[in-house]
Amino acid sequence: MFEGWDSFYLLVGGAAGGMIGLFFIVVTLIRGGGMKLRGASVYMTPTVAHLAMVLLLSAIATAPHIPLPAAGVIFGACALTCLGFTGRALVMFLTQSVQAAHWSDIWGYGVWPFVCCLTMVGSVAMIWVSPVWATRGIAASVIFMLLIAIRNAWDLVTWITAKDGDMQTPPPAGPDAT
Numbered sequence: 615m616f617e618g619w620d621s622f623y624l625l626v627g628g629a630a631g632g633m634i635g636l637f638f639i640v641v642t643l644i645r646g647g648g649m650k651l652r653g654a655s656v657y658m659t660p661t662v663a664h665l666a667m668v669l670l671l672s673a674i675a676t677a678p679h680i681p682l683p684a685a686g687v688i689f690g691a692c693a694l695t696c697l698g699f700t701g702r703a704l705v706m707f708l709t710q711s712v713q714a715a716h717w718s719d720i721w722g723y724g725v726w727p728f729v730c731c732l733t734m735v736g737s738v739a740m741i742w743v744s745p746v747w748a749t750r751g752i753a754a755s756v757i758f759m760l761l762i763a764i765r766n767a768w769d770l771v772t773w774i775t776a777k778d779g780d781m782q783t784p785p786p787a788g789p790d791a792t
Contacts, residue, residue, distance in 0.1 A: 616675040616685075616749060626760055627672025630665045633760075637662065637767050656712045657723060657770055660699040664727060664763040667696045668756055675752075686741040689752060693734035696759075700727040715773060722766050730759050 616623065641658065674680060674688055704724035706712045714720050737751025 619749065619753065620676050622753060623672040623675040623756075626756055627669050627676070630668035630672065630760055630763070633764060633767060634662065634665045634669065637665070637771075640771050656703045656706050657719075657766070660696075660703050660723060660727065661763050661766040661770065663696055663699045664759050664766075667692045668760045668763065671752070671756055682741060682745070686738055689741075690735065690738040693731055693738055693755075697728070697731040697735065700724065700731055704728050716769075719769070722762065722769060726762050727759065730755050730762060734759075 671689060671692055674685060680688075700723075704720075707714055707720045707724050733751060734755035737748050737755055740748040740751060
């Protein structure tokens with residue numbers, strides 16, 4: 615089903631794997647410094663889940679000899695799982711049980727990933743009707759999910775580091791410094 619897509623999925627999957635590693639390192643370093651993040655389940659968990667989905671789907675797409683029905687079931691399960699994470703975050707934002715730090719958080723952590731996961735579910739449903747269009751829809755969903763996750767990881771890291779009270783401004787340098 616994904617013949618000819620090997621390079622695409624190797625590139626996208628490698629990027630997702632690298633982002634997961636970097637994200638874990640940054641979060642570990644920040645948490646080691648005493649920073650606690652409220653609402654981590656709304657911000658961090660979906661971001662890692664989206665990156666993991668991209669990595670898993672890329673691995674499945676490049677694996678040889680996976681039957682079409684099996685690929686459809688696995689892709690569908692991944693899409694529905696991420697839809698659940700994203701739907702939960704969106705509901706929490708809309709009911710204001712978690713206050714968004716910035717207006718773009720509702721879009722970045724809720725609306726756009728939700729639309730992306732819905733597109734993935736629709737593309738997976740098309741596997742049995744039109745495999746060519748299904749592969750294109752899945753590829754578009756995977757790349758947009760990666761881009762959204764990169765945006766969200768960047769947003770989290772910059773927000774956390776800006777809020778980190780342990781950071782000190784460096785002392786002034788020069789001859790007048792004491």
